[in-house]
Amino acid sequence: MSASSVDQQPGNGREPAQLTALLYAMRVWRTKVRHIADPVEPTGQLTAAGRAERAGLDQSQRDQVVRQVAGLDSSWRETVLNPLRAADDGTLQWCGFHVRQPDQTACVPTVLAVQSARGNIALALWLVSGIDTIGIETQLRKVVRDSLPASSSNHDEPQGGEAGSHQAQIAARFGALVRYFQFRATHRGRVRLWPSAWGTPPWGAARVARYGQYRFTSRLVNDLAADSVKHVVGAAVIAADRGVPSVLYVGGDSSTKYRDAVPRHAILLHSSDGAGLAVFEPSAGRIIPVAPEELARSGGPRQAYAGWSHIGWAVVPVQPDV
Incomplete structure (x- = not known):
């Protein structure tokens, strides 16, 4: 998984497609996320x-x-x-x-x-x-x-x-x-549902992610659907505002290449000392400020997404049972 390449291909006249939008339409991984309940000091x-x-x-x-x-x-x-x-x-x-x-x-x-x-x-x-x-x-x-x-x-x-x-x-x-x-x-079991060329699967990241008392869950995001953005990206924003970072998988769509229509990169959404949202973009090793409304809409290539344009999956904290 890496930053977006520049050798993009022109579209073919069809509507751009995303793997996560297709899975969302098939009602795969559409479980709502429990927001973390109590504010955490940044x-x-x-x-x-x-x-x-x-x-x-x-x-x-x-x-x-x-x-x-x-x-x-x-x-x-x-x-x-x-x-x-x-x-x-x-x-x-x-x-x-x-x-x-x-x-x-x-x-x-x-x-x-x-x-x-x-x-x-x-x-x-x-x-x-x-x-x-x-x-x-x-x-x-x-x-x-x-x-x-x-x-x-x-x-x-x-x-x-x-x-x-x-x-x-x-x-x-x-x-x-x-x-x-x-x-x-x-590395867990013999069955791989996520091609190795795509890097680390979101459910694998959720299994090993830890932040103090919080555990994490992975949820598919269709950033073309308002309810998906509200429930999943909204949960990541709330968590970041309360001091718990979330991992966002980003990618493109078929308007460039079909292989871009899957999650291709990952960033870390967090709150910068409680002064606003930012992402850590690991390919450049930079902290980039973002606004909640930027995360709530799809669009063209963005610096915070390493040149990609869509959020496709999220690894977000859930309220502890204790």
Whole structure:
């Protein structure tokens, strides 16, 4: 899954078609989404203790995370507290490391990794500093094994060393996390309903996505149908406004190529410190502001969609049962 290509073909005079619109007409995956009920304070406004509590850490883990975050220098600490804060040029930077998808098939696991870092301060702390307070590396090594940097351990890394070395270590840890999500979201059972060329299926992403206490569900979107937009995209907007990001699958239609009429890319919808909606677009590694009305209508290619034009699927949070 990748950004839209520029070698578009002219239409053939027929109405543009979308796979998700066809499935919607066949009443496939048209279940309504339960909106998350209680407002959540935007993560960017939380203290380290507040973020640790939201992540569901126990008291001992919270105390350790708060102590470790307090010992970081200011730039590292700001990144840990809000991994979705854009740099001045609009890119997503973690201490100089440009956060973006490593290859064309990794858009979904990339946004899942960023979503998880935003929702779990212990994970963000490990990504930025290498300090592992909750056994992250033990879990990752079951899947990615030797791809973690040798210096990563349960103690802090020197903060006065070479910037390039630090960025390389962040890149290695982030790459391992992306591969972890890619494996977990695509490897389950022998039956594949989603072609591997399309990347990570939305139901696989929903199965592994986590944000604190919230679990996720995948829902098809027909952005040509008002009720579909209201129920699914509306749920994603409400969740983002309340501090919980959602994954949106985007694509094109048959007016360019028939292969474009399926979900081709993924973005992460979130609220930028409670100051408005934005998406993390992983192919460019940028934070791009969006308005709710933009998400509610179909149209031509958009920068926030990496050049694609339609929302085709959404991975949105549901109200916890507890």
